[in-house]
Amino acid sequence: MKTSIVGLGQTEFSKNSGRSELRLATEAILAAMADAGLEVNDIDGLVRYTWDNTTEAAIVNALGLPSLKYYGETEFGGVNCCGAVAQASAAIEAGLASCIVFYRTLNARSGVRYGRGERILSEEDGRLINRQPEPPGDIYSAPFGLLVPGQHHALYAQSYKGQYGLSDDQFTDMLGSVAVTQRAYANNNPNALLRDKPLSMDDYRAGRVITEPLRIYDYCLETDGAMAMVIVSRERARSMGVKAVDVLSAGQYIYPGSVPMFLYAPVTHTLAPPEAGEDLFGKAGLKPSDIDVAGIYDATSMMVPLALEDFGFIGRGEAHQFLTSGGNGPTGALPVNTHGGLLSEGYFHGLNTIAEMVRQLRGESPNQVDAETAFITLRGASSMILGRA
Amino acid sequence: MTVIRPGDEYLAQPFWTHLANGTLHLSTCEDCNKAHHPPSPICPHCRSFNIGWKPASGKATLNTYAVARHAVHPLLADQVPYTITLVDLEEGVRLVSGIPNGMEVDLEIGMPLECKVVKIDDQLSLPYFLPAGAADQDQ
Numbered sequence: 001m002k003t004s005i006v007g008l009g010q011t012e013f014s015k016n017s018g019r020s021e022l023r024l025a026t027e028a029i030l031a032a033m034a035d036a037g038l039e040v041n042d043i044d045g046l047v048r049y050t051w052d053n054t055t056e057a058a059i060v061n062a063l064g065l066p067s068l069k070y071y072g073e074t075e076f077g078g079v080n081c082c083g084a085v086a087q088a089s090a091a092i093e094a095g096l097a098s099c100i101v102f103y104r105t106l107n108a109r110s111g112v113r114y115g116r117g118e119r120i121l122s123e124e125d126g127r128l129i130n131r132q133p134e135p136p137g138d139i140y141s142a143p144f145g146l147l148v149p150g151q152h153h154a155l156y157a158q159s160y161k162g163q164y165g166l167s168d169d170q171f172t173d174m175l176g177s178v179a180v181t182q183r184a185y186a187n188n189n190p191n192a193l194l195r196d197k198p199l200s201m202d203d204y205r206a207g208r209v210i211t212e213p214l215r216i217y218d219y220c221l222e223t224d225g226a227m228a229m230v231i232v233s234r235e236r237a238r239s240m241g242v243k244a245v246d247v248l249s250a251g252q253y254i255y256p257g258s259v260p261m262f263l264y265a266p267v268t269h270t271l272a273p274p275e276a277g278e279d280l281f282g283k284a285g286l287k288p289s290d291i292d293v294a295g296i297y298d299a300t301s302m303m304v305p306l307a308l309e310d311f312g313f314i315g316r317g318e319a320h321q322f323l324t325s326g327g328n329g330p331t332g333a334l335p336v337n338t339h340g341g342l343l344s345e346g347y348f349h350g351l352n353t354i355a356e357m358v359r360q361l362r363g364e365s366p367n368q369v370d371a372e373t374a375f376i377t378l379r380g381a382s383s384m385i386l387g388r389a
Numbered sequence: 390m391t392v393i394r395p396g397d398e399y400l401a402q403p404f405w406t407h408l409a410n411g412t413l414h415l416s417t418c419e420d421c422n423k424a425h426h427p428p429s430p431i432c433p434h435c436r437s438f439n440i441g442w443k444p445a446s447g448k449a450t451l452n453t454y455a456v457a458r459h460a461v462h463p464l465l466a467d468q469v470p471y472t473i474t475l476v477d478l479e480e481g482v483r484l485v486s487g488i489p490n491g492m493e494v495d496l497e498i499g500m501p502l503e504c505k506v507v508k509i510d511d512q513l514s515l516p517y518f519l520p521a522g523a524a525d526q527d528q
Contacts, residue, residue: 144485155453
């Protein structure tokens with residue numbers, strides 16, 4: 001890729017924004033353009049998720065943009081956080097547009113909640129009816145009570161635990177190391193929803209079980225807010241005098257059964273085949289040991305050990321040792337989710353994961369590490385490598 | 390207890406009508422004889438459109454499981470905890486299943502399971518998969 005991320009913008013994260021998703025989106029887009037030092041009218045492209053309640057037309061009309069030369073959508077929600085950047089980059093390299101904003105807006109706590117069954121069930125005559133064609137919570141899984149993404153993650157978690165024969169205590173220590181380490185990052189991050197709430201290992205162990213083997217602290221936070229980022233060509237970024245971060249490699253990867261919820265994937269204790277990582281690292285000309293900091297889409301804590309193994313940062317079955325010895329911490333071999341992650345900063349469908357890696361490479365993270373390269377993935381379905389400009 | 394049911398337009402489809410008649414059938418290619426799930430108009434193995442329905446042997450192994458302790462809908466409050474499973478059928482397909490509410494079984498990944506079709510009402514029956522022996526238990 002020959003593009004750069006040159007601006008970040010966001011609203012506050014909250015449990016109740018008190019404003020419409022369109023209003024939130026426009027606030028975030030204005031902030032991102034200001035951060036990039038560009039005029040709002042410079043926007044000539046937009047990318048967004050299909051699971052977003054605003055439309056390109058609504059954004060164009062609300063902001064009074066002169067025109068859009070390109071707009072693109074990527075399927076689902078956070079699955080494509082890096083795919084959206086790949087799409088914007090491809091459009092820029094193809095000359096379809098020159099300044100593309102990737103945005104996400106959702107009232108995911110005060111509005112429709114992804115963690116609740118109401119999203120895919122209707123009550124008719126006292127009965128619960130499902131008409132969802134695809135997971136999560138589709139007609140073949142809903143009758144058994146498999147309804148929301150967090151329950152799917154519990155299935156992968158149990159599969160991993162069984163595959164490597166981890167005891168209950170070992171498994172608890174492994175995921176607790178993710179949750180507790182990330183909460184400590186969040187406690188130092190003024191944007192984090194849980195900045196004022198410390199979490200100890202004892203707190204974690206005492207946490208309520210939501211879907212066994214996952215506890216409440218293994219789950220991300222349903223969050224209201226909006227985020228946006230500005231993508232331009234690397235050449236243009238160099239002429240702008242802002243802190244740009246280069247997209248070294250970005251892409252999408254699915255295989256039969258993998259998306260959206262891995263229910264029908266051949267194996268369930270690993271979610272991305274080696275080829276996904278080889279392709280991504282190959283295009284960036286880097287290897288896992290070259291990466292300084294990682295943003296792993298942690299809808300649940302279980303995504304962290306899976307991604308570390310799937311992308312070759314550690315060997316298969318080594319996550320317990322790596323995480324319980326602080327490998328993901330500030331002085332570890334690979335600091336992970338230094339904003340606190342979706343678990344403790346807020347659930348922003350991966351845009352906040354990307355934003356934190358951009359901040360790390362700009363030298364602006366609240367938990368700054370020495371970083372020239374950053375890796376981001378959502379379960380391998382979309383992934384990206386960023387580099388300091 | 391509140392049952393979650395696919396809409397009637399889905400229950401009219403062969404997967405569900407076969408279950409309502411008491412047997413689990415799988416969407417199966419008439420040309421290469423391989424099954425697939427969920428049902429599809431085209432065989433993912435040989436890309437034939439010649440798709441039919443064949444009874445499953447009912448033999449499976451447990452791929453993974455999870456126990457829901459938190460009800461994600463108010464009408465499910467009286468059902469938790471309940472067990473969700475992913476099962477790998479002898480025919481090479483994966484199904485989402487579970488353990489019927491109130492039944493006590495010890496689960497271990499990789500264990501053999503047998504299908505038990507449980508009738509909910511005239512329209513809806515569900516394919517549960519249980520450890521050998523438990524499938525004969527009264528509920």
